[in-house]
Amino acid sequence: MVKNIFQDVVTRERKSIRHVPIPRKERESNEQSEDILYEREEFQIEESGSFSWRRILLWGIAGLFFILLIIALLTSFTGATVTVSAKAQTVSVQQEFIASRDDGTKLRFVPLPIDETTETVIPAEIERKVEERATGTIIIYNNFSDKPQRLIKNTRFETKDGFIYRVGNSIIVPGRMRKNGQLVPGSVEAAVVADSPGSEYNISLTDFTIPGFKSDPARFSAFYARSKTSMSGGFDGVVKVPSEETLRLTRASLREIAVRSIREQKLAASPPGYVLFDGAIAISHVSLPPEPKDGNRSLVKERTTGAVFVFKEEDIAREIAKVAIPNFNGTPVDIPNLKGLIFLLKEPQGGAAAEAQTIRFSLQGEARVVWLFNAYKLREALLGKNRDELASVLLNFPSIERAEAVIRPFWSRAFPKNP
Template sequence: MAKTEQKLFLKPDDDIDVVIKKITSSRAGHIILRIPENSVLRSSADNFHTIKDEVSRAKKKLLIESIDPYIEEMATLAGIDSINPIFGKNERLISDIIPRSGVPSVRKYHATKRMSSETEREEAFSSFFSHERAPKKHKQRRIRRERSYRPRSKKQLAFSLAVIAFILVGGVVLATRVLPRATVVVLLEKTPLEFNTAVIVSSVAYEVDAEENKVTIPGELLTAIRNIEMQFPASGEEMVEQKATGELYIYNEYSSSPQTLVKTTRFETPDGKIYRLDDRVIVPGVTVDGGVITPSYIKVSVTADKPGETYNIQPDLDEVWNIPGFKEAGLMERYRGFYAKPVLAMTGGYMGTAFVPTENDISEARKKVVAALRNSLLAQMLVVESRELQLLEGSERFAVLRDEIKIDTGEAGTFRFFAEAEMQRIVFQESVLVNTLLDGLVSPLDYDFRIIEKDFTYQDILPDWDVGSLTFVIAGSFYVEPDVESSTIKAQLLNQDEMMIRSIIFTIPGLKKANISLWPFWVKRVPNNSEKVTVELQ
């Protein structure tokens, strides 16, 4: 019983013949074809059209699995369903915003009004004399007020003393620990280190080679090849003679040795039509395993011997086409051992008036196809290129390798423009070049430094595509400053007096100028609390 579904795993070097053989030998009605990322099938879109045609002829369903977006796109263009089994997700970066802390408020203390004992006594006596009608009651009130006055004055006195002490202690703390601050602004020397160096970027170099005024660094030669076929309307008309074309499988059942067939080798159909081989091919020999002989085969392109629609045929795919040259030479064993079978129909033969593209049609078609190829190759480069790689102006090459015009002789009045192009780039890591230049600089400075600014240009850029190298001159300056940290200076300044502050500041390498501020005016020493000290490097 035939399997309903089968997954076929291809190797990177499995060509279209191996794929067709696997598909035709599979008994499954639904085939899942797993194509690796570096498969040789991606070299031409024709491979996918052939697979599509073979599957259609076998009346099977096909799904292509691949993580290569280029393979997916070619499968889609050929009308084959495809899927990428791996999906990635982008993560959103979130940054926290930390608000500034407020300035702590300073508690204000208000002095408490105190009533003097003399004033109270006067008020008591005045109250006493103003109430003559009830002397006894006033006398009792006076006694009570005198009794209540004496303990309150002691409490008030104690409270006043406590407030005074608190204010004095708080004042001392405020003056010595809270208020004192120190600000040190250090202006450092900014020194330019100039260079003018010849550079060679080599795609075959594996390590840096630095000489005086000359540096060789590793680089990469990136190459991408793509082909596209597009259809356009043809506005011209003329008499044309066009030969039918198609494909054959050539079988070898004769010998385990390979057989070379020259270009234009003839193949004869059962009804006597002749088709000729488009290119020289080598038919592999048979394989023998345990005494079992398995014929070998290879797929080739052929063209009809004569123009015309007579050669547009839909042959039986199992019919045998012979090679009459072997028979004519008397090589009957070879004649019977080598034969061919058609892959699909032979089409394109025509004689008569047809729509043909004018020079303007071809020119416009070429512009559009070339633009599409360039954009496609640029997108392909972005996939393989790292952000760390530097591409200089003039180190990229785009070239059309071949193009072909195919005239549709039907009533549609169109033609197809096929083109294949290549894009190359020579790139390198700029960080490697910068570090190499820094290592080779002869510095006039006697202290460690760090780069704060880079200013350089690339000049005289010249690629050599044959060897995959790039030469240029890099000229400019590295602006450096002393490699000192504000935290280190701050740690040295804590709790130091003015004399020690100056001594520490003057030991900073590359010092240009410094400004020291102690606040308030009575402060003569840097606070021992690092949060009260600010060191700013400029």
């Protein structure tokens, strides 16, 4: 039988080194090697633990630096805050005052002129024979002297065509004055009413003379007037008109609207540092004739003229303190509730108030008087002073009742030397 040689070769291949089992001694040797590696890993962990001490040291240095930085910041932000309580006193006021519009006076007022027309349309319910006089506004000039001239109520003004119009109130025309080296006539506005009803008195702009001065040629030529508005509203005939009750209620409503609007406008127009009291107003109302509109309706107008008066707050506060506080030395004071006092205007009255040179009024109520002090001077006086010297510094500021100081940093005992 022939031998299978390849089978013998294959048999020897099965006994290759890849299939030879490892002796036990060699395995033990390998296991020992692995144990050594583990021991080295444990040794490396011990080395990383020594590194944490360096981190603690670094954090300690950083913390110390942070504390030093905070101290430096606290030291750099030095300063002081002084809380001051000013001297104050509540006084009872019931006094009459006189104010002037002239500069340099102790108590000065500023007039804010008023000339407002309010209107509305209402139903015309009744046929009636109507006689209405034309009305308008003129400007009266005084080129006669530098002294003011009083014109009495119903003074006549005449056009070149012979139409007569009269003023409804007594009027003071200012004297002429010198401006830029030239004499300028004094002037004042006034509302006038036609001497008779009728549409013929509805005229355009024109010039007027004063018939009452004809006996004095110099005065007659130096006093004159010119139209500011045309004359309108004159009528004589049968028209539809509102009932008397409707007209009365409408006019009352228009007057209330006018006064409210005037107060709001003048309050907004008041100069800074001035006060407008609720009662500091002198006005007069002129009821203009109803005008036919669309056949069955009428246009009703109310004209309001006069002035409101504003006062410099520091001046009137000082004058109140003078009369209400014994031995007041004129130190600047403030009255926060000044507008709460009751203001009663005594003179002047009516539409000519805008031209008044002086006014007389009374004030009543409880006033809170607060003394004022110079904050800049107080700051300068405290620079570089010790905290304990605050009381002695305040002796030079009698308007201050007490003061408290907070100095930074907290351990400092003196005010900063520089503001």
